[in-house]
Amino acid sequence: MLCGLALAVSCGCSAGGGNGERPPGAPAGVTARAGSATSVHVMWNAVTADPPVGVYEVYRGTAKVADVPGTAHMLDVVRLAPATSYVFTVRARDGRGRLGPPSRRVRATTAAASVADTSAPAQPGRVTGRPAKSRAVQLSWSASTDDRKVVSYDVYQGGARIHSVGGGRTATLITGLRPGTAYTFTVRARDAADHLSPAGPAVRVSTPAGAGGTAGTAPSGFRATAHRAADGAYYLDLSWVAPPVDGVVTEYGIRLDGSTVTSLVWGGTPPRGRAAYRFCPGREKGVTHRVRLRARLPDGTWGAYSAERTVTTGV
Structure with missing residues (x-):
């Protein structure tokens, strides 16, 4: 039984410097x-x-x-x-x-406020999708209805929202995906009062195979050690570097001795550089544990597991 959880962050910071290099350019496609x-x-x-x-x-x-x-x-x-x-x-x-x-x-x-709006929009229907090259998918759906007005549509991959478009649109291009990967998308409508509709029918789309399928999706530099706290409990101290993927990683699944024991979700901005997490697998000395973790990627899928580490409490 887990006897406690603790979170720590170690952020890599780069010092400023003037070596004649140009600053980054202006973001496009805003x-x-x-x-x-x-x-x-x-x-x-x-x-x-x-x-x-x-x-x-x-x-x-x-x-x-x-x-x-x-x-x-x-x-x-x-x-x-x-x-x-x-x-x-x-x-x-x-x-x-x-x-x-x-x-x-x-x-x-912003949309006009509707004081009397207490109803969520109806779910979008007839969701369809097709691959668009190896890293993108074209989605379309039938318009939702609302007693006032649909203001936007949110696109989900699994349980993660990955995209939003205006309420006047019923199609969008989802980019930043991985080649050779099966995705399941759903669409939900949102009104001016922030009410969300039920999810429309799920659509499953597979991107064509290509370079960069699942490589590089595992956390790197994974380390695991154990220490004994003042209360006598043993803690596992984990640290890693997020996988270099397109987008931000906010969730990790931690696997202990062959079973998933916890899901770590960052409450604020995820750390840059090396991250750290601490949890207590028990109070017994001399117990050997196997531990590894994986990231939920920005496209909503789970990445590959990190290398597995073996740790013994009290050693």
């Missing part, structure tokens, strides 16, 4: 769509830079509203006013702290 009466979904394309982008800064007008990890390319800007127009830009900051120029300005208007 879009902004109202998600509800009080939120806007902002998305952009990844910026290629050397050293890589560490943080994307998202601005509403001239005010910065969030720092987004360099592996993520979308953000829900919340706590906005209904029926109000906002302008957004995105800037990239590299690992040396150099800030690139702003993207083009994009405008979005």
Whole structure:
């Protein structure tokens, strides 16, 4: 029986420096769509830079509203006013702290608030999908209905939301997928009051085989040690580096002695660099455990397991 959980983060920090290298360029492909009466979904394309982008800064007008990890390319800007127009830009900051120029300005208007809206939209129907090259899938669905208005559609892969589009659209291109991989997608409609519909019919699509199928999806540099705490319990100390995938990893599954014992979900921004986690498998000395972990990838699938480590308590 697990006797406690603890979380620690060790973030790699890069010192600033001026060696004549250029800062990252302006993010391209920036879009902004109202998600509800009080939120806007902002998305952009990844910026290629050397050293890589560490943080994307998202601005509403001239005010910065969030720092987004360099592996993520979308953000829900919340706590906005209904029926109000906002302008957004995105800037990239590299690992040396150099800030690139702003993207083009994009405008979005939140939906009008509906005080009496207590009903969720109906589920979208007739969801279809087809592969579009080895790393993308084209999805389409029939429009949902609502007693007021559908403001946006959220696309899920498994239980993870990976994309959003405006309520006037019934098709989208999902990118950043892995070649030779089977995916299951569902679509949910959202109204101005932030009510979500039931998920539409699931559609299963397989991307064609190609370079980069499952390679590189396992956490690297996995380490495991044991220590005894002041209360007499033994803890396993784990650390690893997130897999280098397109997007941000927010969840890990930890497997102990052949069984999945816990799912670790970051409550805030996931760490950059090496991450660490600590949990207690029991209080008995001299017990040998086998442990490994895997990441839930940004496309909603589980990646490959890390190398397995063997740890003995009290040794």
